[in-house]
Amino acid sequence: MRCACGYGREWHELGTLRCPDGERGKWRSPPAPRPDIGWREIMRRDARQRAADYAAEHAPYEPPARLPPQVPARAPSGPEELASYQGRQAIGLGRRAVAAGWRVQALYARAGDGTELCCIKLRKGNYRAVATWTRKAGNVGKSSGWSADLAYAWQTDINRAPIKLTHTELEGIFNV
16 A cells, blocks of 8 residues: 555654655555556556657648737838937937938837837948847836847948847948
């Protein structure tokens, strides 16, 4: 016989049969062997499980479902849709770029989960750059909460991949 705690009789206190973990368990007899299950049934059950595991492992990949965007990328409809906390971020970077002779285009988008994206595209001659900021869902209409995300710069006359920069490094190329 075994106790409900899983330990055998020899591990319990003498006389009281108190369980080793301090609780008193209920003694029960081991389950009777099932005579209706033979080795053939066990082999069939194992084969079915292996087949199911193989099918699950080799199933074609299906990407997770994505929600459609709440706001597709477009020009911002107001200052609350631009990363502009204390005149820095997209507003400040855009103003410095315009002062240096760059053409600036601002974009705003909101993903299906409510995450917001602010982007500015910069252009001067054969130089191009882009900078993005993101804001967590639930901050729509506030001026704060934006965090710097990505920045890239490249030249159109050179066949080379864009260079990843920080937003501060991006400001350094304005005097080109």
